[in-house]
Amino acid sequence: MKGIWKTIVCFAIVAGFIGSAYAQFARTDDAIKYRQSVMFLIGQHMGRMGAVVKGNQPYNREDFLRNAVLVETLSKLPWDSFLLAGSDKGQTQMKSEALENKGKFEVAAQNLETEMAKLVSAANSGDFNAIKAQFGAVGKSCKNCHSQFRSR
Numbered sequence: 001m002k003g004i005w006k007t008i009v010c011f012a013i014v015a016g017f018i019g020s021a022y023a024q025f026a027r028t029d030d031a032i033k034y035r036q037s038v039m040f041l042i043g044q045h046m047g048r049m050g051a052v053v054k055g056n057q058p059y060n061r062e063d064f065l066r067n068a069v070l071v072e073t074l075s076k077l078p079w080d081s082f083l084l085a086g087s088d089k090g091q092t093q094m095k096s097e098a099l100e101n102k103g104k105f106e107v108a109a110q111n112l113e114t115e116m117a118k119l120v121s122a123a124n125s126g127d128f129n130a131i132k133a134q135f136g137a138v139g140k141s142c143k144n145c146h147s148q149f150r151s152r
């Protein structure tokens with residue numbers, strides 16, 4: 001009898017480890033914190049570029065490019081953490097629609113990645129008019145997702 005319980009406990013522990021490895025995030029809270037942290041960073045670096053685009057900060061090609069590359073990299077990170085089952089509950093502003101409509105959410109995410117790649121190209125070229133126009137397109141892709149999937 002004792003032996004069987006040992007086996008069951010061992011199995012449960014191993015299954016637990018495998019489960020968390022597959023899930024990538026041990027808890028839904030971690031996924032929520034992860035995506036909010038990435039979004040926070042994206043917001044900060046978009047804000048720095050926005051100040052330049054609005055003319056509140058001087059334009060410097062290297063600085064602008066560095067911010068654009070950072071946001072491009074960040075924009076590839078968080079999507080798994082958004083689509084984790086159950087992560088629409090808790091300290092989050094994500095609407096349940098994101099999980100009910102994963103395809104639509106992924107399109108909005110892909111749209112940001114595409115627009116960010118174009119912003120990096122514009123930033124690379126140093127053409128300030130092209131940068132301004134493309135920065136606006138990136139901003140639209142943020143709003144497009146927020147208006148569908150973020151509660152306010």
Ligand code: HEC
Pocket residue numbers: 032035036037039040042043046091092093094095105108109110112138139141142143145146149150
């Ligand atoms: C594909 C969807 C999607 C895209 C694209 C997107 N966001 Fe978000 N964003 C969300 C969702 C959903 C939340 C709410 C996350 C939560 O509370 O769990 C969020 C939260 C945020 C937050 C709040 C983070 C915090 O501190 O809790 C900021 C800031 C933000 N986004 C900025 C941006 C900016 C800037 C862009 C564009 C460059 C952008 N987002 C693009 C879906 C998106």
